Amino acid sequence: MKNIYPLTAIASSFLIALSAPAKADEDAKLVVNDEIEMVTETAAPSHLEGLDTIYSGWTFRTDETQSLQMDDFDNPAFVFVDQAMDAWDKVEGSAEKSCSSCHGDVMESMKGVRAVYPKWNEEAGEVRTLVTQINACRTEQMGAEPWGYTSGKMASMEALISVPSRGMPVDVAIDGPAQSMWAKGKELYYTRFGQLELSCANCHEDNYGNMIRADHLSQGQVNGFPVYRLKNTKLNTAHARFKGCVRDTRAETFNPGSEEFIALELYVASRGNGLSVEAPSVRN
């Protein structure tokens, strides 16, 4: 008799896990500018044991929010992409160079870059995010000041560099020299931080599709970052979102650009291997 209650509860939570995640429109397809066909749902990469199918955060949003990403004229992120276009050509620093001095046309030279970051940099002997690579370029090649990790200028440049990779599958390498950072990121993902004792997995692996108060939980994929959020009307970086999530577990959070968050970005990005690069995306 004593065991009946827990067993009933286990059985009912099992049923919840089996039921399909609730989505606004199961059959909605994301095609941007009537041209770029995005993969928003696909088989999970083999390293990912907790999920069979991976879904872009786009699939969890309302019809209205979804439609904003379907045309660059409607996507508010492109205001910031335009600003970054100017920054791309702007000469800065002691070397008197701009990004375009070395890299030419961003739409050509940066094709495919966003899809493979974070990425091991052999020369530097470290895993670099798009942000740390941009700042390495600024300080080492241009002789310019680095930008703040989650600053508006940086988020805009990340968005611009992502544009020519849109529609390409995320393909982050997790083996070789990046493996130890990837393993560190995986450990962080499953660690229950803070007074609420919540891991990334509690919400984004075990409960995607469910509501946590007014929030419709997604899988926490980062293929759309930086994202324009209707909530704060600006571009948001992955590390700023990580910081907010860890803070919301009533934990001492980590700083953007920390080794922990670089490891976490690498791991979370790898969970989305096979989804299309959507950045800059639109979310609520």
Added chain:
Amino acid sequence: MKTLNLAAAAALGLIATMAAADGVVAPADVVFEDGAVEKSLTGAPGNAANGPDIMNKGAGNCIACHEVSALSDLPFQGTVGPSLDGAGSRWSEAQLRGIVANAKEMFYESMMPSFYKTSGYIRPGDEFTGKAASEPLPPMLSAEEIEDVVAFLMTMKDE
């Protein structure tokens, strides 16, 4: 110096006596049996009328994860945990007290936060500031609040 220590010890003793007199069980002293807690944490019955406020945002925020039809005036009820409708028919008072105080005692690895626990956290923070905090932290719900929630849940019987 010695007098000071004695005074401090006497003060501590007084606080302990007062707590005992109040009948409040400290978080570290709660006795769980198969996940249930037999004795009231305050030594007195809770007030069900206070339950809905505590279960809303800012206190327990129970409805962030659980649906409660009786509180349908509170918007955006969550679906992470089971509905609490009929909880008072499914569980005994002692079981509900145990689950609200520390659900992980009954459900291994439950996602539900432990509301009457003060230490043993990984990178504990100062509420939602993102800044570090030292343990012991104040429990997220007081003994009295837990008893009020339990009393409210006990009113939620199957039709």
